[in-house]
Amino acid sequence: MAAAEAAVVSSSSLKTDSAPVPETAGTAAATAATSPATAAAAAVAAAARTGSEARVSKAALATKLLSLSGVFAVHKPKGPTSAELLNRLKEKLLAEAGMPSSEWTKRKKQTLKIGHGGTLDSAARGVLVVGIGRGTKILTSMLSGSKRYVAIGELGKATDTLDSTGKVTEEKPYDKITQEDIEGILQKFTGNIMQVPPLYSALKKDGQRLSTLMKRGAAVEAKPARPVTVYSLSLRKFQPPFFTLDVECGGGFYIRSLVSDIGKELSSCANVLELTRTKQGPFTLEEHALPEDKWTIDDIAQSLEHCSSLLPAELALKKSKPEESSEQVLSCEFITLNETKGEDDVIKTF
Incomplete structure (x- = not known):
């Protein structure tokens, strides 16, 4: 936070009228109203008070920000990646605390x-679980917990990314597919099943994401099928070529792969048109996900307090005294977790 500069006014540089003023009841008021020295001194005092109050307020906010600890949820809109959204959240919090991010990257105390x-x-929207402070230590538990999605699939088109953002790679007829056909095959995709992850994914080959390699035009082989769990799967609506699914699944599951596999099972093809995560662990989109206008230190503190009761006892954070802090020595560690299991469940620091 840049300190507010206090103006210094020398009394010798201020000139007053030399004409005598009669001693009357209104003398003080008249002098205050007409004396440049008095007005300037009052302005300087007011500015000093305002600057001091601002410094105290920012310091208090920085202290409160550093004391935040736990897990809460935000509402991710379509467009930004999860990492980009987290960076936006970080920037808003730093700005509110009076700490530009450039300062935070220089300080490590x-x-x-x-x-x-x-x-x-x-391209997806919905619940994104965020950990702050010591809450980052329990984020891995969010990976293995259940998640719930509403997905809109489009029959008749396949894309390289398995969703509407990709390039169309195949088109097949779908006009003979009925609602009963879709409902009849959903059982095949429920329970403990095997699933091949998409090529455009956060999974890695030789230390690089498959999606990054694909964008570079590198030859990438599909990862082998792996076990995943679907707790429930139902058809909400069918209006050809679109069908809406309600899916509850475990960690490491890809909705894009599910929709693509459903299209193939129906002797056609399909891609994801819209995807919304409505629940992750105990956090729901309607009740717990903070919209961007609520990304303030106070709102997050309230959300952390509210959400603490949602976590299992073994994950609850013990309360500790807030760290003593100064806005001059703050830094930021930016952490993300992949939504895949095994070797991909790692904390990355930027």
């Missing part, structure tokens, strides 16, 4: 840790 557990595609 005290650290604000913030991260997310469970990546959402850039």
Whole structure:
């Protein structure tokens, strides 16, 4: 935070009228109203008070920001990646505390840790679970917990990304597919099943994401099928070529792969048109996800208090005294987690 500069006014540089003023009841008021010295001195005092109050307020906010600890949820809109959204959240918090991010990257004495557990595609929206402070240590538990999605699939078109953001790679007829046909095959995709992850994903080959390699035009082989769990799967609506699914699944599951596999099972093809995560663990989109206008230190503090009761006892954070802090020595550690299991469940610091 840049300190507010206090103006210094020398009394010798201020001139007053030399004409005598009669001693009357209104002398003080008249002098205050007409004396440049008095007006200037009052302005300087007011400015000093305002600057001091601002410094105290920012310091208090910085202290409160560093004391935040736990897990809460935000509402991710379509467009930004999960990492980009987390960076936007970080920037808003730093700005509110009076700490531009450039200052935070230079300081290492005290650290604000913030991260997310469970990546959402850039084209998807919904619940994104965020950990702050010591809450980042329990984000891995969010990866294995259940998640719920509402997905709109489009029959008749396949894309390289398995969603509407990709290039169309195949088109097949779908006009003979009925609602009963879709409902009849959903059982095949329920329970403990095997699933091949998309090529455009956060999974890695030789230390690089498959999606990054694909964008570079590199030859990438599909990962082998792996076990995943679908707790429930139902058809909400069918209006050809679109069908809406309600899916509850475990960690490491890809909705894009599910929709693509459903299209193939129906002797056609399909891609994801819209995807919304409505629930992750105990956090729901309607009740717990903070919209961007609520990304303030106070609102997040209230959300952390409210959400603490949602976590299992073994994950609850013990309360500790807030760290003593100064807005001059804050830094930020930016953490993200992939939504995949095994070797991909790692904390990354930027």
